[in-house]
Amino acid sequence: MRPIYLDNHATTALDPLVLEAMMPYFTDRFGNPSSKTHLYGWEAEAAVEQAREQIAQIFGAEPGEIIFTSGATEANNLAIKGVAEAYLNQGRHLITVQTEHRAVLEPMAYLAGLGFEVTYLPVDSMGLLDPEDLIRAIRPDTVLVSVMAANNEIGVLQDLAPIGRICKERGVLFHCDGAQAVGKIPLHVNQMGIDLLSFTAHKCHGPKGIGGLYVRRRNPRVKLMPQLHGGGQEGALRAGTLYPPQIVGMAKALTLAVEQQPEEQARIKSLRERLWAQLATISGICLNGHPQQRLAGNLNVSFTGLDGSALVSSLRHEVAVSSGSACSSGSLQPSHVLKAIGRSEQLALASLRFGIGRFNTLAEIDRVAEVILLKTRQLLGR
Numbered sequence: 001m002r003p004i005y006l007d008n009h010a011t012t013a014l015d016p017l018v019l020e021a022m023m024p025y026f027t028d029r030f031g032n033p034s035s036k037t038h039l040y041g042w043e044a045e046a047a048v049e050q051a052r053e054q055i056a057q058i059f060g061a062e063p064g065e066i067i068f069t070s071g072a073t074e075a076n077n078l079a080i081k082g083v084a085e086a087y088l089n090q091g092r093h094l095i096t097v098q099t100e101h102r103a104v105l106e107p108m109a110y111l112a113g114l115g116f117e118v119t120y121l122p123v124d125s126m127g128l129l130d131p132e133d134l135i136r137a138i139r140p141d142t143v144l145v146s147v148m149a150a151n152n153e154i155g156v157l158q159d160l161a162p163i164g165r166i167c168k169e170r171g172v173l174f175h176c177d178g179a180q181a182v183g184k185i186p187l188h189v190n191q192m193g194i195d196l197l198s199f200t201a202h203k204c205h206g207p208k209g210i211g212g213l214y215v216r217r218r219n220p221r222v223k224l225m226p227q228l229h230g231g232g233q234e235g236a237l238r239a240g241t242l243y244p245p246q247i248v249g250m251a252k253a254l255t256l257a258v259e260q261q262p263e264e265q266a267r268i269k270s271l272r273e274r275l276w277a278q279l280a281t282i283s284g285i286c287l288n289g290h291p292q293q294r295l296a297g298n299l300n301v302s303f304t305g306l307d308g309s310a311l312v313s314s315l316r317h318e319v320a321v322s323s324g325s326a327c328s329s330g331s332l333q334p335s336h337v338l339k340a341i342g343r344s345e346q347l348a349l350a351s352l353r354f355g356i357g358r359f360n361t362l363a364e365i366d367r368v369a370e371v372i373l374l375k376t377r378q379l380l381g382r
Contacts, residue, residue, distance in 0.1 A: 003320040004364045008203075008297060008357030009152055009180060010322055014249075015205040015358070021252040022207065025245040033242045034233065044244045051251035058258050059197060060188040061214050067234045068247055071211035072179035073103040074227075075198035076146075078213055078238065079175045080107040082224035083144045083196070084116060087173075091141030092116045095134065095172075098340040099123050101152050104177055105336075108146070125342050126290040127156035134166055144173045149181035153337040153353055154289030155298025157185065164193020173222060179203055179211075183257025184265060184295055189214055195222050199254075201246070205358055206253025210246035213238075264358060269296035271356050271365045276301075278369035282376050288338060288351065297356035302343060306379055308350035314375045319368050322353045 005013070025047060033048045035041025049063070056063045069075045084094065096108055098120045108118045119137045123129055129147060138145070145167050150157050160176060167174040175196040178187055183204035189197055200211035215237070216222045230239030257264075276299055279285060284304030303311065312323050323335075334348030343351075352372075356365070 003316065003318050004360075004368055005320045006354045006356060006360065006364075006368060007320050007322050008355035008360075009155075009295075009353060010355065011202045011208065012205045012357050013359055014207060015253060015256060017256060018206055018249050018252045022245040022249040025248055029244070031244075033244060034231065044242075047244050048242055048247050051247045054251040054255055055212065056214075058187075058254055059214055060190050062217060064235070065214050065217050067213045067215055067237050068242060069211045069213055069238055070209055071202075072177065072198045072200040073211075074238075075200075075211050075213035076101075076103045076175075076177055077107050078224065078227050079196040079198060079215075080104065080144065080146060081111065081227055082237075083173055083175070083222070084111050085225035086223040087143040091139075091143045093119070093139050093142040094144050094146070095119045095121065095137050095142060096146040097121045097123060097129055097148070097158075099127060099151055099154075099156075099337045100146065100148055101177060101179070103179075104146050104148065123156075123340055126293070127151060127154050127288075127337070127341050128290060128293070129158055129163070131159075131162045131166060134163060138166070138170050138172055142170075142172050144175055146175040146177065148177040148179075149187065150178075150185065150295050150298075151289070151337060152180050153335060154300045154341070155180075155295035156289045157181070157293050157295065159293075160192040160194065167195075168193050173220075180295065183254055183261070184297070186261075189216070195220070201250035201253050204253050204257040207246050207249040210243065210250045212250070265296040268356050268358075268360075271360060271362065272297060272299050272354075274362070275299055275354060275356070275365050275369055278366075279372060282373065283380075286347070288341065288343065299354040299356070300351060301354075302338070302347040302351040303376060304347065304350070306350045306376065310379060311350065311352070311375065314379065315371065318371050321368075322355070323349075323351055 029043045031040030031044040033045040052063045052066045112118045121133050173195045176194045178199045182199040195216040197214040202208040226237050228239045288300040334345045338348035
């Protein structure tokens with residue numbers, strides 16, 4: 001029997017309806033969207049542009065503001081490096097948050113090595129950014145602020161609209177990594193003052209290998225320097241042949257997620273609360289992140305006095321769960337996110353991240369709780 005899958009922040013199962021939408025573009029409609037002289041190219045181009053319109057509508061954007069990429073990591077790199085290079089004459093100061101994903105922190109570190117100055121804002125013990133810290137950090141030479149919508153480890157939701165207003169009032173561009181949030185919470189670029197928004201498909205039951213970047217075209221018109229050069233696709237901002245099956249699949253996945261959002265997220269939240277109610281009986285357990293202002297499907301906990309690696313190892317045949325970000329889950333280093341919210345190294349290393357998704361059931365949640373209770377008692381010698 002396969003383990004119960006509760007790692008939906010790492011990736012999600014492809015929804016059968018998404019696969020159904022993708023299939024024709026693997027077989028009969030296999031054309032290159034850039035081929036302008038025949039039916040095969042026209043079919044592919046039409047599918048891509050329809051998907052672009054669907055995704056733009058979800059974010060309250062214009063179709064021409066959506067740039068397709070290989071995923072959120074590439075989108076983050078394009079946004080951060082692209083802005084930094086395009087606005088060199090206006091300043092070399094960038095601002096982000098200590099709890100960001102590595103796909104934001106690493107491009108920032110790369111730019112710091114080139115002479116840019118990066119400010120890393122702290123968060124409070126719940127994982128939330130204080131807008132006053134952002135106000136104090138912005139300088140005349142600040143060109144970009146990057147704050148994620150939903151944390152990939154502790155699920156905390158930042159209040160984006162005040163951040164957008166602060167950036168707008170001071171003439172600073174606002175980039176948001178929306179990889180974990182898209183399809184799970186409303187993301188409206190104008191209401192939230194977002195100038196660049198990174199997103200991906202595989203966190204909301206879409207295919208891997210496809211994502212995108214929203215780039216504002218007016219008030220202000222955002223300038224970017226491309227990071228991939230070649231055939232001039234995507235308005236010369238991202239070269240490379242577009243992949244219609246993936247693009248169609250992402251549009252379908254995002255559309256389904258938004259259509260089902262209120263009911264689905266309420267159901268997932270009820271499963272999370274049921275799991276937490278059972279795990280909360282474990283002596284020395286603590287919740288990481290804000291108890292309410294978090295993704296419906298996220299539960300991140302630490303266990304006092306437990307060997308974290310032993311706990312994860314004991315679960316691997318029964319529960320597929322993570323000890324942190326999937327990108328660093330093999331690391332023996334404590335989570336930078338948990339350290340940023342004040343957790344000790346022991347607690348950071350003895351943490352589990354449960355990601356509940358569309359296909360999880362009540363019976364699975366109860367079974368997982370049963371397994372965790374048993375394993376922790378064994379490891380604690382009780």
